[in-house]
Amino acid sequence: MEETLDDTDIQLLKHLGADSKVTMKELAAKVNLSPSPVFERVKRLEANGYIKKYIALLDAEKLNFGLIVFCNIKLKQHDKSIGRSFVTDILRLDEVVECYNISGDYDFLLKVYARDMKHYQDFVFNKLGSVKSIGSTHSTFVMSENKNSYNINL
Amino acid sequence: MEETLDDTDIQLLKHLGADSKVTMKELAAKVNLSPSPVFERVKRLEANGYIKKYIALLDAEKLNFGLIVFCNIKLKQHDKSIGRSFVTDILRLDEVVECYNISGDYDFLLKVYARDMKHYQDFVFNKLGSVKSIGSTHSTFVMSENKNSYNINL
DNA sequence: CTTGAAAAATGGAGGGT
DNA sequence: ACCCTCCATTTTTCAAG
Numbered sequence: 001m002e003e004t005l006d007d008t009d010i011q012l013l014k015h016l017g018a019d020s021k022v023t024m025k026e027l028a029a030k031v032n033l034s035p036s037p038v039f040e041r042v043k044r045l046e047a048n049g050y051i052k053k054y055i056a057l058l059d060a061e062k063l064n065f066g067l068i069v070f071c072n073i074k075l076k077q078h079d080k081s082i083g084r085s086f087v088t089d090i091l092r093l094d095e096v097v098e099c100y101n102i103s104g105d106y107d108f109l110l111k112v113y114a115r116d117m118k119h120y121q122d123f124v125f126n127k128l129g130s131v132k133s134i135g136s137t138h139s140t141f142v143m144s145e146n147k148n149s150y151n152i153n154l
Numbered sequence: 155m156e157e158t159l160d161d162t163d164i165q166l167l168k169h170l171g172a173d174s175k176v177t178m179k180e181l182a183a184k185v186n187l188s189p190s191p192v193f194e195r196v197k198r199l200e201a202n203g204y205i206k207k208y209i210a211l212l213d214a215e216k217l218n219f220g221l222i223v224f225c226n227i228k229l230k231q232h233d234k235s236i237g238r239s240f241v242t243d244i245l246r247l248d249e250v251v252e253c254y255n256i257s258g259d260y261d262f263l264l265k266v267y268a269r270d271m272k273h274y275q276d277f278v279f280n281k282l283g284s285v286k287s288i289g290s291t292h293s294t295f296v297m298s299e300n301k302n303s304y305n306i307n308l
Numbered sequence: 309c310t311t312g313a314a315a316a317a318t319g320g321a322g323g324g325t
Numbered sequence: 326a327c328c329c330t331c332c333a334t335t336t337t338t339c340a341a342g
Contacts, residue, residue, distance in 0.1 A: 016210035056170035
């Protein structure tokens with residue numbers, strides 16, 4: 001299971017990580033092979049979990065979610081059950097796209113997409129406000145997104 | 155160009171945002187249509203920019219990038235040319251997957267993927283260290299990722 | 309939107325190095 | 326173990342109604 005990836009595998013992952021709509025034929029040309037071995041390699045990379053899934057990236061701004069906020073959260077207490085119930089509550093919130101348990105002054109970092117400031121205010125007061133385990137929050141607003149490649153650069 | 159999306163369009167975006175490997179046939183079944191109109195709608199959503207691109211999501215941990223760090227950065231000065239040169243320098247760094255211009259005490263927030271702490275240390279000292287426009291940095295380490303849906307929840 | 313058909317891609321069999 | 330060349334099947338893509 002813990003086989004090593006050769007250079008061709010890495011190239012395939014790089015290409016698919018940037019554009020998954022390429023055909024096997026095109027991919028094959030990029031790595032100087034015929035479609036068949038490329039097909040088999042990609043299937044293996046999927047089966048072994050190197051490729052988690054394929055998705056379409058949507059334009060948040062065009063879909064009226066123009067505001068990105070990083071919301072730092074401090075819990076009231078730090079026992080395991082409080083942490084778990086916090087995560088359960090947070091996963092339910094549509095506005096929260098990412099959630100991390102972090103080091104430092106705060107316990108969690110959320111990446112939140114909102115339509116506008118009014119929507120974000122409503123999110124903080126009504127949705128976060130009803131999550132009992134939260135002690136305090138600190139919001140950092142995104143003024144512009146300069147880079148988002150979604151994948152590691154192999 | 156600024157047409158409104160009907161409920162079917164939203165459903166298509168939701169499905170493709172979660173899994174872009176579905177065939178037009180399967181998509182059609184999900185929205186109770188035949189493949190042809192679904193095909194046309196998806197092409198329109200692509201052409202009008204609602205779908206930005208299609209990518210494979212790679213497993214960073216399996217590819218030996220197990221450490222995620224949010225790196226806050228304060229610039230030395232705040233004029234436009236310094237900010238631009240900072241962004242140019244940052245975009246070159248493979249470890250930086252996301253970069254945001256933010257409100258608050260710091261100017262930029264980077265999401266960084268590193269193999270381990272040693273790699274991150276090297277990144278900060280050698281790569282960030284040679285970006286002249288940086289005044290100071292503050293690193294927040296991710297202990298666990300609890301959610302990452304990559305797309306807004308429509 | 310539907311039907312339907314041409315063009316293209318997928319997925320695999322069989323054989324070669 | 327890895328690759329190639331076919332080829333059947335499925336999917337995509339786009340007419341015409």
